[in-house]
Amino acid sequence: MKIWAHRGCSQRYPENTIMAFSKAMEIRGLTGIELDIQMTKDGEIVVIHDERVDRTTDGIGYVKDFTYAQIRELGIETGMDHKEKIPSINEVLDLMQEEWAAGLLLNIELKNSIVLYEGMEEKIYGLIAERNMQERIVYSSFYTFSLEKMRKLDTESSIGILDTRVSDCLYKKDGLSKINSAKIALHPFSKGMDLDKGRLHGQTVRAWFAGHLYPEESTGRKLDLNRLEEQGITDVFLNEPEVYLD
Numbered sequence: 261m262k263i264w265a266h267r268g269c270s271q272r273y274p275e276n277t278i279m280a281f282s283k284a285m286e287i288r289g290l291t292g293i294e295l296d297i298q299m300t301k302d303g304e305i306v307v308i309h310d311e312r313v314d315r316t317t318d319g320i321g322y323v324k325d326f327t328y329a330q331i332r333e334l335g336i337e338t339g340m341d342h343k344e345k346i347p348s349i350n351e352v353l354d355l356m357q358e359e360w361a362a363g364l365l366l367n368i369e370l371k372n373s374i375v376l377y378e379g380m381e382e383k384i385y386g387l388i389a390e391r392n393m394q395e396r397i398v399y400s401s402f403y404t405f406s407l408e409k410m411r412k413l414d415t416e417s418s419i420g421i422l423d424t425r426v427s428d429c430l431y432k433k434d435g436l437s438k439i440n441s442a443k444i445a446l447h448p449f450s451k452g453m454d455l456d457k458g459r460l461h462g463q464t465v466r467a468w469f470a471g472h473l474y475p476e477e478s479t480g481r482k483l484d485l486n487r488l489e490e491q492g493i494t495d496v497f498l499n500e501p502e503v504y505l506d
């Protein structure tokens with residue numbers, strides 16, 4: 261089973277922050293890091309899960325209504341003597357650049373379906389291509405339109421099709437494959453495994469789990485990865501990958 265850090269090490273550290281990503285990068289054997297992107301009023305790509313800043317920062321309002329300078333004024337509670345900030349994607353790419361050689365992957369989830377961020381796909385593609393990082397990137401989204409755009413823009417990176425049921429991921433894969441069939445993975449909800457393992461033979465199936473856990477302590481619980489593997493799951497996005505790998 262391949263393990264990904266979902267929003268970084270987001271169980272013990274504030275999700276989608278440099279702190280959570282740095283902790284994830286310390287874990288030996290980690291396959292990759294997952295994060296979410298939104299866009300500011302002045303077109304900066306920032307790393308935050310929600311369309312609004314309310315849940316994770318000390319601010320109120322939509323990401324799209326803040327300039328990048330304004331959003332950087334907001335603090336994210338860490339439970340320690342400093343606050344984190346909402347990172348720009350560039351900051352995360354800078355941080356991870358040195359890890360590329362070690363083979364770490366980055367899953368960038370485009371949160372482009374509730375607020376329609378015009379030009380988000382072209383912008384993220386440009387930033388990745390500038391750094392020549394395509395081979396390390398998996399673009400995912402629940403929004404098929406964004407995935408189609410990414411597939412057309414970037415044929416070297418991988419695509420992750422997000423949906424609740426694995427059967428729906430597979431159905432969408434058919435459509436996307438017509439553009440370019442290389443490197444397309446299924447990203448279903450862990451409880452949406454509605455096909456037999458046999459039907460998933462040869463597929464990369466990366467499962468995600470529910471629950472917004474920030475900021476909480478370690479759960480002390482462990483998932484049964486063997487059982488998940490028996491269902492055809494090849495990778496898992498976990499909030500506490502450190503529990504499984506260190």
Ligand code: G3P
Binds near residue numbers: 296400469497
């Ligand atoms: O990539 C899987 C997972 O991140 C999708 O759900 O809400 O955590 O972005 P969410």
Ligand code: CA
Binds near residue numbers: 294295296
């Ligand atoms: Ca996500």
